[in-house]
Amino acid sequence: MxxxxxxxxxxxxxxxxxxxxxxxxxxxxxxxxxxxxxxxxxxxxxxxxxxxxxxxxxxxxxxxxxxxxxxxxxxxxxxxxxxxxxxxxxxxxxxxxxxxxxxxxxxxxxxxxxxxxxxxxxxxxxxxxxxYLHIHEVMHIISFLEQMSDKQVIVVPKIVDEFLSEYFTSYKFLAVNASTGEPLYNRDFDEDEIREILTCLKNGQDAYLTIKINIKGEIYYFIFKIFSDNKRFILLKKVLDFWSELNDR
CATH class of the missing domain: 3.40.50.2300 (Response regulator)
Incomplete structure (x- = not known):
């Protein structure tokens, strides 16, 4: 909601x-x-x-x-x-x-x-x-991600978390480096869940809802556990997928 x-x-x-x-x-x-x-x-x-x-x-x-x-x-x-x-x-x-x-x-x-x-x-x-916000958010997120293409990737999970916190009262979000398995950002996943997620990713399995992000040739995974199906999250997923495709070219 x-x-x-x-x-x-x-x-x-x-x-x-x-x-x-x-x-x-x-x-x-x-x-x-x-x-x-x-x-x-x-x-x-x-x-x-x-x-x-x-x-x-x-x-x-x-x-x-x-x-x-x-x-x-x-x-x-x-x-x-x-x-x-x-x-x-x-x-x-x-x-x-x-x-x-x-x-x-x-x-x-x-x-x-x-x-x-x-x-x-x-x-x-x-x-x-x-x-109105639906249109405004698309423009804002795309503009932000364009700016982040040449900057530190760690900033991107933070803005994603800010976006989620505006609309969801209950969710979990994790960003990890695909090569090293190092968590870059974590909201509310406990250690056991993170180990389970990393094992799934290593075995080529999806952990919860996973978005693959390509930033300058480096692969990251954004993992979400959201207790609601909301058009704001659908919007965010589409924008992140689109941004990843642009970075992959």
Whole structure:
């Protein structure tokens, strides 16, 4: 599943919990939701600054810093402006809605609100976000791998691990030199598993899901154990296979 971090900023604990419970009780085969809660605007901005938030749901009537100012601050940030913001407001007059959209909100929901409406809007936004990121990630990974062709190979497993950690909560990843059997990078495989993997590779057998990487004539194996079949991993595999073919020419 793709992990999505959602910020809910509302001083009313009951309303925050109602939104969270709607997501927890709704079937979504694609996403796993992680929630961050804030009771005022200052805490909301701190949570956004410290975490990789994918969508923010913000009450306009926050203390310390109101929701409109939080929205304005987000949209002025060069690194956080991409975050879609949904506002919750007990004031839904035309001027309020106009202000929300002028500042960059993607939606404004009247209070008291329907948690189903919140859920459906977020799901729609995530679908659009996923498709955009799908294209963006292809370009980013290919660009990165092109740069790495003439640099240290050890950097490549690190960026692959960063990519995986963005979307998977449970996985294992190992990179080894095919000639020496030396592990270059390891996330969560224990010693017994590594010995088993190296034995399989020596005998010409696949260990878990294995990608063969050719970098300047040197062969490496990237071994994955991922507890989910996700299009992000399929994308990563295709890009690594393509990159290996280019290096093999």
């Amino acid at each position: 793709i992990v999505k971090n959602i910020l809910i900023a509302d001083e009313n604990e009951y309303e925050r919990r109602a939104i969270i419970e709607r997501f927890e009780n709704s079937f979504d085969p694609t996403h796993r939701y992680v929630f961050f809660e804030a009771i005022d605007g200052e805490e909301a901005l701190n949570k956004i600054g410290e975490n990789n938030i994918h969508i923010a749901i913000i009450d306009t009537n926050l203390s310390k810093i109101n929701g409109f100012e939080v929205l304005k601050t987000i949209k002025r940030s060069p690194v956080k402006a991409h975050i879609p913001v949904i506002l919750l407001s007990s004031n839904i007059h035309r001027a309020t809605r106009l202000k929300a959209y002028e500042l960059g909100a993607v939606g404004i929901i009247p209070k008291p609100f329907s948690t189903l409406e919140v859920f459906n809007i977020v799901k729609s936004l995530l679908y659009t976000q996923d498709e």
